[in-house]
Amino acid sequence: MKAEIIPTGTEILLGNIVDTNSSFLANQLSLLGIDLYFISTVGDNHERLLHTLRQAWMRADLIITTGGLGPTQGDITREAIAKLLGEEPKVDKKLWQELQNLFSHYHGRIPQGNIKQATVIPSAQIILNPIGTAPGWWIEKDDHLIVAMPGPPDEMQLMWEEGILPRLRQKMTGAIILSKIIKTFGLAEAKIDELLAPFLALSNPTLATYIKPDGIYLRVTAKAQKAAKAEYMIAQKEADIREILALYIWGTDNDTLDSVVGTCLKAKNLSLATMESFTDGLLSNTIANSLESSAYFKGGLIACCNEAKVAFGLDPHSIKRYGNESSQIAQAMAEVVRKNLHADIGLGIAGTMNPCEKAGNIFIGLNSDKFKRTITRNFPGNRLRIKQRAVYAALFELRKILIEEV
Amino acid sequence: MKAEIIPTGTEILLGNIVDTNSSFLANQLSLLGIDLYFISTVGDNHERLLHTLRQAWMRADLIITTGGLGPTQGDITREAIAKLLGEEPKVDKKLWQELQNLFSHYHGRIPQGNIKQATVIPSAQIILNPIGTAPGWWIEKDDHLIVAMPGPPDEMQLMWEEGILPRLRQKMTGAIILSKIIKTFGLAEAKIDELLAPFLALSNPTLATYIKPDGIYLRVTAKAQKAAKAEYMIAQKEADIREILALYIWGTDNDTLDSVVGTCLKAKNLSLATMESFTDGLLSNTIANSLESSAYFKGGLIACCNEAKVAFGLDPHSIKRYGNESSQIAQAMAEVVRKNLHADIGLGIAGTMNPCEKAGNIFIGLNSDKFKRTITRNFPGNRLRIKQRAVYAALFELRKILIEEV
Numbered sequence: 001m002k003a004e005i006i007p008t009g010t011e012i013l014l015g016n017i018v019d020t021n022s023s024f025l026a027n028q029l030s031l032l033g034i035d036l037y038f039i040s041t042v043g044d045n046h047e048r049l050l051h052t053l054r055q056a057w058m059r060a061d062l063i064i065t066t067g068g069l070g071p072t073q074g075d076i077t078r079e080a081i082a083k084l085l086g087e088e089p090k091v092d093k094k095l096w097q098e099l100q101n102l103f104s105h106y107h108g109r110i111p112q113g114n115i116k117q118a119t120v121i122p123s124a125q126i127i128l129n130p131i132g133t134a135p136g137w138w139i140e141k142d143d144h145l146i147v148a149m150p151g152p153p154d155e156m157q158l159m160w161e162e163g164i165l166p167r168l169r170q171k172m173t174g175a176i177i178l179s180k181i182i183k184t185f186g187l188a189e190a191k192i193d194e195l196l197a198p199f200l201a202l203s204n205p206t207l208a209t210y211i212k213p214d215g216i217y218l219r220v221t222a223k224a225q226k227a228a229k230a231e232y233m234i235a236q237k238e239a240d241i242r243e244i245l246a247l248y249i250w251g252t253d254n255d256t257l258d259s260v261v262g263t264c265l266k267a268k269n270l271s272l273a274t275m276e277s278f279t280d281g282l283l284s285n286t287i288a289n290s291l292e293s294s295a296y297f298k299g300g301l302i303a304c305c306n307e308a309k310v311a312f313g314l315d316p317h318s319i320k321r322y323g324n325e326s327s328q329i330a331q332a333m334a335e336v337v338r339k340n341l342h343a344d345i346g347l348g349i350a351g352t353m354n355p356c357e358k359a360g361n362i363f364i365g366l367n368s369d370k371f372k373r374t375i376t377r378n379f380p381g382n383r384l385r386i387k388q389r390a391v392y393a394a395l396f397e398l399r400k401i402l403i404e405e406v
Numbered sequence: 407m408k409a410e411i412i413p414t415g416t417e418i419l420l421g422n423i424v425d426t427n428s429s430f431l432a433n434q435l436s437l438l439g440i441d442l443y444f445i446s447t448v449g450d451n452h453e454r455l456l457h458t459l460r461q462a463w464m465r466a467d468l469i470i471t472t473g474g475l476g477p478t479q480g481d482i483t484r485e486a487i488a489k490l491l492g493e494e495p496k497v498d499k500k501l502w503q504e505l506q507n508l509f510s511h512y513h514g515r516i517p518q519g520n521i522k523q524a525t526v527i528p529s530a531q532i533i534l535n536p537i538g539t540a541p542g543w544w545i546e547k548d549d550h551l552i553v554a555m556p557g558p559p560d561e562m563q564l565m566w567e568e569g570i571l572p573r574l575r576q577k578m579t580g581a582i583i584l585s586k587i588i589k590t591f592g593l594a595e596a597k598i599d600e601l602l603a604p605f606l607a608l609s610n611p612t613l614a615t616y617i618k619p620d621g622i623y624l625r626v627t628a629k630a631q632k633a634a635k636a637e638y639m640i641a642q643k644e645a646d647i648r649e650i651l652a653l654y655i656w657g658t659d660n661d662t663l664d665s666v667v668g669t670c671l672k673a674k675n676l677s678l679a680t681m682e683s684f685t686d687g688l689l690s691n692t693i694a695n696s697l698e699s700s701a702y703f704k705g706g707l708i709a710c711c712n713e714a715k716v717a718f719g720l721d722p723h724s725i726k727r728y729g730n731e732s733s734q735i736a737q738a739m740a741e742v743v744r745k746n747l748h749a750d751i752g753l754g755i756a757g758t759m760n761p762c763e764k765a766g767n768i769f770i771g772l773n774s775d776k777f778k779r780t781i782t783r784n785f786p787g788n789r790l791r792i793k794q795r796a797v798y799a800a801l802f803e804l805r806k807i808l809i810e811e812v
Contacts, residue, residue, distance in 0.1 A: 006574075013432055015428075015430065015431070015435070016614065017429065022418075022421075022425070023425070026418065027420065027422070036456070037448070037454055038419075040447070042444055043442075043446035048444070181422070190477040190519050191517055199477055209478055210423075211558055219417070276687075280690055280699075281686075281694065281708065285685075288686030288710060289475025289686075290702045295589070297709055298713065299685060299709045299714035300708040301707060302687065302708070305704050333417065341717055358536055380512055381537045382560075385537065
């Protein structure tokens, strides 16, 4: 089955809102094994919407529209679909009564303009909207399925989950498509491409790479008649990839660097404390994003000036000798905060920007009773981007040492 | 001028990423007075991308593509544009040398696959990418303008701002559309709507409201033949709005709460230190986002457990008496860190989640030689959202006290 999503609304084309509906629906369709080839965003203009619907009718079996089901003159999705199918919209009296009841419950008497929302064409089934006045439409006609849903994301998602998805699942037969994301850090995309070149040309499972702030992701996608078969194909490919990329892989699917580090620390019953200068608290905040971080993360120190470094216990002579921001200082920071907060592991990040080059030097210090390690990295970009890369690099190195040495 | 945006990438069609580039570009185009009628998202498939480009060529003067400029086999935007225009891509030796230099600086020898990124067609001008290996293209041909930019949002935005926008402005003539954003905190959107009701119905200048993490934004947009006239219309409207919303307004346009607080602190020659529990370093990281923060921000303490609070100097009896997370503790945190780091002002944030209600109680403490203030707020949402709101609330209160009392 081929699908096309048609997000409608001039507010999208003016950049007033970010269209998150399409990403939600795209993900849902991929899990159902439905191929999505186009997302065609169009404004509240009858002619252009009708053109877009007609084009989708030519190239897709399933057309999903979002938006344009409100009570205003700018809401034209119902009218455009009616025109596409050559049908006449009429007021559904029972639906109109329901909308009146729903509305009066929250806001008093319903404005007459809302009667638009009670219009239906003969081939449409009404999909109720439990949290808004815009009902959806489910239309099966001439081997096509059209689904029209409201634009507000909470209304759309609830309607999808309760009213659309169960019906769609019943209609689905045939191939299943499954995906798995494999997450890496520390290798450039082109290098990964080179290492995995033989796999990248294959068509089932397919392999694709993309760049994220926390590394390069690989997506393995398999198509098969049964889920178990697709899972097996993905597992085989994952094993091949792991053999090549080994320790550069830090997680899969919904894993985050903070969550995998947290899992390691909890498993080994170790506590962590951090001290940062260059990253200003981004490291501690990222670590604490994991809901269970209170089990292992004690806290941190942020020194934005030398005075603060000294107030927190760093040796002023070392600072003078090695420089404010250096690998020796990063190691000293890790040790100071570990002892200060009685933690098992101390993690320090220092760094400097090189403003001429738009690049930064990052110094990471890891310190415990059992190990001392210092890592230096150079990242391109502006300061905020380098702060983020530094935090992910530090968590990646912490994970590595937890696996290798502790 | 009519524009069409073509976001490319199978990762969008699989729902793996949300396309925020289109919203950014749509907003930029609207400010330039360029009509955007379609956003046509397509995957990494040569035939479908070429079809989409050809359709855009028929109905738009300006075509903007994002994505597909990477070094991998899945990156096909260059090839598709070359095909659209009937031109032959060739390696630009100077560009290839530049990419090799850029790459070797960070990662060692460049993989041969990256040579793709140095290919150019005769009608394309190269737009440099200061923070990545994917250069953009600017193509003027047959009364059309095609702009090809990389997909990662930070690379795309920087290229847009430095390489594309200045050229595009030069080409633009006709009516000028100008906008100004007025930023508020502390009032609900419905309340602002009520207060500003008479203005919201007007058509030039128009007034629109948006919800953002750091408050409610108002956008005033005026259209006129000359910039000076549009600026005057906006200034008049802004004065009206300021009279009504007064101290709830904290900034305009590119102001951020951290930058306006920083400006106040610098003007008054005051230094700041922070102590956080609930917000885990997000406060200090936000304050330090301002490039000049080293002039006033000394650093911070993050206490994720009571042990850390005591290690940092809080009185264990107070903690016992008032509770770990309370307004008294937030005030004590502000005082402790101020004295610890010899700062003029201490800012403390404590807080608790109420998991049943999906809401949080936030305690903000402000402390100096001259004032002590404690503020309690209740915010709905999940933990990450409430952390963010708490940080903005603290900065908003700090700004208020700096204006009113210092």
